[in-house]
Amino acid sequence: MDVKVLSKGEATRERLLDLAEKAVLQKGFGATTIEELIAAAGLTKSGFFYHFRDKNDLAQALLRRYIQRHNDIIDDMFVRSAELTDDPLQGFLIGLKFFADMLADLPNTHPGCIVASFCYQDQQFSRDIRDLNGDGIRAWRAQIHVRLEEIAKRYPPRAGVEIEALADMCTAIVEGGIILSRTLDEKQMLARQVMAYRNYVKLAFEARVEA
Amino acid sequence: MDVKVLSKGEATRERLLDLAEKAVLQKGFGATTIEELIAAAGLTKSGFFYHFRDKNDLAQALLRRYIQRHNDIIDDMFVRSAELTDDPLQGFLIGLKFFADMLADLPNTHPGCIVASFCYQDQQFSRDIRDLNGDGIRAWRAQIHVRLEEIAKRYPPRAGVEIEALADMCTAIVEGGIILSRTLDEKQMLARQVMAYRNYVKLAFEARVEA
DNA sequence: ATAAGTACTGTACCAGCGGTGCACTTCTCA
DNA sequence: TGAGAAGTGCACCGCTGGTACAGTACTTAT
Structure with a gap:
């Protein structure tokens, strides 16, 4: 197993994706709010949009x-x-x-x-x-x-x-x-x-x- | 085939369910808006809530x-x-x-x-x-x-x-x-x-x- | 004909959400 | 130590689900 060393930004992005994946599988994409993701990840809305252009961009990253x-x-x-x-x-x-x-x-x-x-x-x-x-x-x-x-x-x-x-x-x-x-x-x-x-x-x- | 005679109310309700079913299968429940359903069905928001208590009630009817x-x-x-x-x-x-x-x-x-x-x-x-x-x-x-x-x-x-x-x-x-x-x-x-x-x-x- | 539902309309309102824009700060690492 | 990465803070917009309630048109049994 190659344990990739993640930069801080990459780590945050992965954390957001982990949270999003879990939420999407339980509630669906439409019912998953950016608000709840940032609350769980412990960052602000601006922080989220630093990593993803919009919600569609999140979906694409998730799927890839x-x-x-x-x-x-x-x-x-x-x-x-x-x-x-x-x-x-x-x-x-x-x-x-x-x-x-x-x-x-x-x-x-x-x-x-x-x-x-x-x-x-x-x-x-x-x-x-x-x-x-x-x-x-x-x-x-x-x-x-x-x-x-x-x-x-x-x-x-x-x-x-x-x-x-x-x-x-x-x-x-x-x-x-x-x-x-x-x-x-x-x-x-x-x-x-x-x-x-x-x-x-x-x-x-x-x-x-x-x- | 027994063609049930529907009262006006029942017909509207069925029309809403048809529209909702189609939309839910294409976009998911969370992304299906009441607004779009009533627009397509040609009635007002109040009219929708006359037939269904809330969105959850619609989901239940759909599923049943x-x-x-x-x-x-x-x-x-x-x-x-x-x-x-x-x-x-x-x-x-x-x-x-x-x-x-x-x-x-x-x-x-x-x-x-x-x-x-x-x-x-x-x-x-x-x-x-x-x-x-x-x-x-x-x-x-x-x-x-x-x-x-x-x-x-x-x-x-x-x-x-x-x-x-x-x-x-x-x-x-x-x-x-x-x-x-x-x-x-x-x-x-x-x-x-x-x-x-x-x-x-x-x-x-x-x-x-x-x- | 009338009265009692049934099936709505109209209006006003609220909080939460996705999304934008931008100035500002802090953290990280070469 | 300095530059870029990784954020914060704030103000704002339009749409959505949902609530509340008064009023109205249509339908049907008596």
Whole structure:
């Protein structure tokens, strides 16, 4: 883990983003006030506008940071699993298990996904933020799609299985799982859904190897 | 179809709810202003507060109506499919196909789910609205779970398949599929995800019947 | 025809919010 | 020690949600 040394300004900016992320995931962007953020961060309104041009600028920074972090997490997961096996199917299944374990180890229910949150509030954002949101999902989807293609080269998928849809399903399961886990307040829901998806991948590619 | 005759007041109320639903799904509840609703509905602020005690009351009405409507849609889907076959597995698969077809026939991308939208903004609502949201998801999940149990009685599920998780997966796929379809602006995404889920159900219960 | 609701309108008002502008100060680090 | 980074303080604007309440037009049962 590289612990970046932050300048004072960067630290304040990060603190504001942390507070904003938490608030946005709980109340939505529109209901999150600059007033409450600066009160919690302990600075003045002028201080806030020193760091962000306006609220839209905050949204953009929030989204960029979130997407970047998550790409890194997924990368890391698959890099680690690739170190354990050369088989693309096994590697993918191990990566999903790592992912599920990580989700299961969270102290509380998953805090939520900024991309999903913004998706349901996109008309209050500028065009570039909506594009950024799409790019985030597309990057995620591409990481999975490329791996499923590798798997499909070696193991012919069973009838009815479409690789593209299977790749998108992973993202859908995570986003949907977060919503279920939050709405029902069931902490283990998300990890279980990821494991259910993992089982589908197994069934989709393993010819008839029954344990 | 029972076309209810609405009194003038009820009609206005419905008009406000229609406008609010559309706006909330696009901008979020917090960013939806009463001002814009009354402007579009062609009445005054006093008129709005005649129908709804406050904004929270509007949220509650919105949610109740949405959940009610969707329960009816799912019911209808499975009732129609049950008329075509006695086999619970075939019935469920036909129901899912109906559902996917219905989604594919929508003129635009799916407008979004109020429950999911509220889930990402729940801290601005009162306790009872959050509970209502959970009840909505639970009702949906229960409708599917009971059917999967029926299926599992007749067809033993394959190794690794958990009935509860499979039931929740249906909801997760739909909620996640809506997010993908909106974020990527891909109209056919949601229906494809439902069909992918349907395929998983097939694989999960059909022993080794390969077409 | 009339009376009792129902479904509003009009007006006045308040606090909180996002946002702007600008002069000023303090802190940090090379 | 000096320059730029990281703020503070204050004054101000328009919009929004929300409250309060008096008045009015439309509808419908008797």
